[in-house]
Amino acid sequence: xxxxxxxxxxxxxxxxxxAPGGEAHLKRYGPxxxxxDFEGYLFHRVNPKGVHFERWRHAxxxxxxxxxxxxxxxxxxxxxxxxxxxxxxxxVIDAIRAKRPDWSIEA
Amino acid sequence: MRRYSAFAIAREAAxxxxxxxxAWASPEPKKSYDAIIVGAGGHGLAxxxxxxxxxxxxxxxxxEKGWLGGGNTGRNTTIIRSNYLQDASAAIxxxxxxxxxxxxxxxxxxxxxxxxxxxMLAQTHHEVRGYQRTAHAxxxxxxxxxxxxxxxxxxxxxxxxxxxxxxxVLGGLWQARGGTARHxxxxxxxxxxxxxxxxxxxxxxxxxxxxxxxGAVVGVETSRGFIGTKKLGIVVAGHSGVLADMAGxxxxxxxxALQALxxxxxxxxxxxxxxxxxxxxxxxQSDKGEMVIGGGADGYxxxxxxxSFHHIEETVRALVETFPMISRLKQLRQWGGIVDMTGxxxxxxxxxxxxxxxxxxxxxxxxxxxxxxxxxxxxELMARGYSPLTAEFGLNRFKEGRFIDExxxxxxxx
Ligand SMILES: Cc1cc2nc3c(=O)[nH]c(=O)nc-3n(C[C@H](O)[C@H](O)[C@H](O)COP(=O)(O)OP(=O)(O)OC[C@H]3O[C@@H](n4cnc5c(N)ncnc54)[C@H](O)[C@@H]3O)c2cc1C
Ligand SMILES: [Zn+2]
Numbered sequence: 328x329x330x331x332x333x334x335x336x337x338x339x340x341x342x343x344x345x346a347p348g349g350e351a352h353l354k355r356y357g358p359x360x361x362x363x364d365f366e367g368y369l370f371h372r373v374n375p376k377g378v379h380f381e382r383w384r385h386a387x388x389x390x391x392x393x394x395x396x397x398x399x400x401x402x403x404x405x406x407x408x409x410x411x412x413x414x415x416x417x418x419v420i421d422a423i424r425a426k427r428p429d430w431s432i433e434a
Numbered sequence: 435m436r437r438y439s440a441f442a443i444a445r446e447a448a449x450x451x452x453x454x455x456x457a458w459a460s461p462e463p464k465k466s467y468d469a470i471i472v473g474a475g476g477h478g479l480a481x482x483x484x485x486x487x488x489x490x491x492x493x494x495x496x497x498e499k500g501w502l503g504g505g506n507t508g509r510n511t512t513i514i515r516s517n518y519l520q521d522a523s524a525a526i527x528x529x530x531x532x533x534x535x536x537x538x539x540x541x542x543x544x545x546x547x548x549x550x551x552x553x554m555l556a557q558t559h560h561e562v563r564g565y566q567r568t569a570h571a572x573x574x575x576x577x578x579x580x581x582x583x584x585x586x587x588x589x590x591x592x593x594x595x596x597x598x599x600x601x602x603v604l605g606g607l608w609q610a611r612g613g614t615a616r617h618x619x620x621x622x623x624x625x626x627x628x629x630x631x632x633x634x635x636x637x638x639x640x641x642x643x644x645x646x647x648x649g650a651v652v653g654v655e656t657s658r659g660f661i662g663t664k665k666l667g668i669v670v671a672g673h674s675g676v677l678a679d680m681a682g683x684x685x686x687x688x689x690x691a692l693q694a695l696x697x698x699x700x701x702x703x704x705x706x707x708x709x710x711x712x713x714x715x716x717x718x719q720s721d722k723g724e725m726v727i728g729g730g731a732d733g734y735x736x737x738x739x740x741x742s743f744h745h746i747e748e749t750v751r752a753l754v755e756t757f758p759m760i761s762r763l764k765q766l767r768q769w770g771g772i773v774d775m776t777g778x779x780x781x782x783x784x785x786x787x788x789x790x791x792x793x794x795x796x797x798x799x800x801x802x803x804x805x806x807x808x809x810x811x812x813x814e815l816m817a818r819g820y821s822p823l824t825a826e827f828g829l830n831r832f833k834e835g836r837f838i839d840e841x842x843x844x845x846x847x848x
Contacts, residue, residue, distance in 0.1 A: 370686035374675035
């Protein structure tokens with residue numbers, strides 16, 4: 328079972344306590360954007376086999392959203408962090424690099 | 435290829451079964467092929483089969499990183515039906531269901547197609563209305579289904595409990611010619627037929643890169659070196675995103691785990707397939723007597739072919755209300771596959787931004803039933819550049835907002 332530490336309330340939460348919310352750090356496009364950008368925002372996903380950034384909600388707990396860095400190939404969790412950030416903070420990147428030295432963040 | 439027949443069994447019985455030949459060859463890869471299919475699951479093999487059978491293209495390789503049929507094709511619960519709501523879906527799934535009817539004869543391989551009937555239970559008033567609508571749509575599409583009463587459901591499935599407190603059975607969508615087939619046999623039958631046409635099925639060989647020149651494909655890098663081609667079909671289900679990344683484009687797809695389980699074998703007790711979409715559970719009985727049970731997909735990205743236990747628990751808990759007798763059954767095996775879920779829960783059979791590269795994916799939780807129809811249409815798309823069966827399933831539908839919205843119609847697909 329997947330266990331994530333909720334950075335909002337500090338609880339180590341089982342996945343039954345959590346609601347998955349899909350890819351994190353999507354750049355939002357709205358009215359006035361190109362069709363390509365809007366399509367990408369709505370539908371295209373990185374879907375990596377490896378390091379992934381995701382949104383989660385502590386649904387059956389404090390109710391807050393947060394973000395997680397996880398490996399989809401091993402189910403290893405690198406870090407959880409605040410949802411109030413447009414990109415992964417340095418300490419999260421360091422935590423990933425410590426275990427995946429070859430990994431680099433996608434453009 | 436030596437044909438299988440009752441006579442062949444008698445002949446081999448008389449000589450201690452020494453004369454059976456290998457069902458397919460394991461050749462060394464050639465330098466290049468007219469077409470390469472990545473992924474020897476049902477959809478990839480069926481595509482190769484129809485490239486040869488319908489279009490005479492037989493200089494074809496099917497490249498598989500593991501063993502053929504070892505992906506979702508060998509992991510599913512084998513439900514075959516074509517009672518979809520949208521016309522585009524009904525067309526390709528009914529084409530497939532029709533081809534399943536004669537597949538054993540066409541391939542000279544017993545795929546054990548068993549049109550035992552499929553019921554989709556209506557357990558809320560919303561579902562009653564939804565399935566009545568589907569039955570009307572199916573009538574217009576020429577797909578034979580009917581909406582049946584709870585009493586009729588009980589006649590067909592005596593072990594069902596109609597008046598569960600949470601999920602009473604209010605009716606059902608019945609497709610009498612839906613059913614099941616032996617999933618491995620579908621892959622093996624196609625592989626044998628492809629090999630017989632001179633195609634190369636190359637197992638234990640992983641595609642690791644897609645080589646392009648001037649925006650067009652020229653071949654693939656593999657764990658056994660470069661293999662050239664100008665026509666590449668990517669048919670890798672859960673790994674579609676990985677292959678698309680190699681080719682340099684993005685897909686509206688996320689890969690998640692879907693699980694199934696079987697019980698210990700018991701005496702025959704249910705001779706059709708029952709699906710309960712409100713509770714995300716479905717069940718049939720295998721020829722060995724196991725109750726085959728599947729549920730809903732997990733909610734987060736995963737490539738491990740292992741799902742979360744609580745999903746199995748939820749599925750079984752809900753099914754126990756509808757089938758009280760299964761509460762005492764022991765679980766024998768449980769497993770998972772990685773399914774490729776698209777934004778509108780319908781498949782993608784399409785050209786791609788890279789010239790010469792075609793993709794067949796997004797079958798998600800429900801593509802076993804579609805294998806022959808998908809292979810038929812995708813082979814036509816690869817050979818001619820257009821197929822009426824696949825026309826609506828292009829990648830461009832996401833940009834253009836022309837979704838084929840079956841998630842609403844089916845609730846959960848399988
Ligand atoms: C638990 C479960 C239950 C299901 N139940 C049903 C059901 O009842 N009815 C139904 O209709 N459908 C069902 N499905 C869905 C169905 O199994 C799939 O839609 C279908 O099998 C997909 O077939 P495929 O040929 O596209 O993929 P697969 O059979 O997964 O084949 C893809 C192949 O590509 C190979 N591959 C991947 N990457 C590479 C690479 N880099 N190089 C070379 N090869 C590669 C893989 O090893 C794999 O063998 C279920 C699925 C699961 C997991
Ligand atoms: Zn919390």
